[in-house]
């Protein structure tokens with residue numbers, strides 16, 4: 509009888525423990541979002557509060573040049589956080605969306621929600637400076653919280669860069685583009701939208717051999733079902749920096765080292781003792797011409813061999 513009662517108590521204890529664990533896990537998943545809605549207006553669209561909330565370039569009613577009226581009212585909610593990076597290998601932070609489209613002269617309200625315990629921004633560049641100080645519209649919050657700001661988009665077809673300007677956050681994935689009308693092209697390395705500006709390169713080195721620091725690709729070099737519009741043939745899993753060790757500056761360095769050192773040593777030994785000024789100039793000129801010829805030759809061969817591989 510006593511044994512049964514102990515067993516029953518133990519099972520109650522386990523159930524209570526499991527319940528507490530699941531409640532805790534749910535709370536961790538649902539971060540509490542503070543709302544920044546008591547900002548001080550500093551004028552000229554600049555608002556701040558004491559908790560790290562900031563809006564720059566807010567404009568609810570001034571029409572940009574060429575807009576006779578507001579064409580459309582629009583609202584977006586953009587979430588920012590580490591968890592939005594998980595679909596994009598090599599990134600650390602992300603926005604919930606990385607591309608937005610609007611009609612010219614739209615009045616746009618952006619609700620920006622930071623889900624991380626760091627500072628994040630939704631910063632838009634390239635706006636006309638006669639209306640927006642430094643050409644920027646900017647929302648900023650520290651820690652899990654929400655801030656909302658409004659601007660009126662210009663009349664021109666244009667693509668605007670949107671990013672988080674905290675050091676390294678853009679490089680780590682917090683980058684997007686806002687397209688007004690037909691836009692004016694795209695920015696590189698927008699996660700899930702455009703190709704990387706400097707794609708990873710796992711091709712063989714200039715001697716045709718596999719580069720020593722790169723492991724040969726195993727199965728499935730290409731990711732199936734990659735949602736990225738314009739990315740093609742990206743190879744997964746190898747250090748990104750290993751692809752570009754043979755650079756133009758390396759060639760120049762080697763050439764200067766190999767040819768420059770003996771000449772510099774000889775010059776030093778002779779100390780220009782029995783040379784006139786014009787002799788020295790002629791010698792240095794000849795040497796430089798020689799170095800430039802060799803460098804140009806090497807670079808052109810390098811470009812040629814890279815061109816063939818593409």
Ligand SMILES: [Cu+2]
Nearest residue numbers: 628629672677
């Ligand atoms: Cu950030």
